[in-house]
Amino acid sequence: MDKCYPISVRLSGKKCLVIGGGRVAQRKVMSLLECGALVTVVSLELTEGLKELAVAGQLVYRQGAYETSDLLGAFLVIGATNNDDVNRKVAQDCFDRNILINVVDDPPNGNFFVPAQVRRDSLSIAVSTDGKSPMFARRIREELENIYPTEYGDIVNLIGELRLKVINEIADEQEKAQVLRQMADHNLMQLLREGHYDRAKELVKGAYYRSRG
Numbered sequence: 040m041d042k043c044y045p046i047s048v049r050l051s052g053k054k055c056l057v058i059g060g061g062r063v064a065q066r067k068v069m070s071l072l073e074c075g076a077l078v079t080v081v082s083l084e085l086t087e088g089l090k091e092l093a094v095a096g097q098l099v100y101r102q103g104a105y106e107t108s109d110l111l112g113a114f115l116v117i118g119a120t121n122n123d124d125v126n127r128k129v130a131q132d133c134f135d136r137n138i139l140i141n142v143v144d145d146p147p148n149g150n151f152f153v154p155a156q157v158r159r160d161s162l163s164i165a166v167s168t169d170g171k172s173p174m175f176a177r178r179i180r181e182e183l184e185n186i187y188p189t190e191y192g193d194i195v196n197l198i199g200e201l202r203l204k205v206i207n208e209i210a211d212e213q214e215k216a217q218v219l220r221q222m223a224d225h226n227l228m229q230l231l232r233e234g235h236y237d238r239a240k241e242l243v244k245g246a247y248y249r250s251r252g
Contacts, residue, residue: 047163050076051074055078055116056113058105058125059118060080063119081105082100082120105120127148190236227243
């Protein structure tokens with residue numbers, strides 16, 4: 040199997056199609072919605088959770104079997120039915136149209152994989168085995184969840200907020216680069232590893248405010 044090129048894709052405002060209405064499909068739908076995707080679900084039936092989302096207007100639901108025309112305008116597709124023939128049909132139709140397609144539980148039949156992921160707000164740590172062993176990737180993800188608590192996401196958000204100010208307020212490129220390095224230096228990582236989250240925030244803020252005189 041070929042090695043994969045890891046990327047993070049912006050889905051906000053993009054039509055993302057999920058074929059299938061079971062529990063696996065529901066998990067995929069929730070992940071897509073969290074990223075701001077415009078989700079359409081095609082399935083004969085839906086879980087109660089998906090029904091609630093459809094009634095609330097958080098997704099578009101077309102009741103019925105998959106048809107090639109469902110792909111119209113789709114940016115990304117998830118094949119999540121329990122019918123291998125349908126999933127293969129969806130995949131082939133996507134291949135013919137250069138559409139991103141992931142087939143759940145059958146990675147080789149798609150053109151991208153969804154990595155095991157630790158999400159801490161804007162901090163995302165992804166683990167992939169290029170589709171060779173999703174279970175092994177999951178085990179590593181479980182270990183990472185214990186290593187990186189939610190406070191890491193708070194730090195990322197703080198750095199992101201101050202980074203924009205640095206970029207907009209400091210004209211000198213060398214000074215700008217120095218401040219950005221100080222906001223995420225080795226001392227910050229050490230404080231985070233030791234659980235000193237308040238001190239870590241002060242370090243980040245201090246790097247910015249020192250630059251402002």
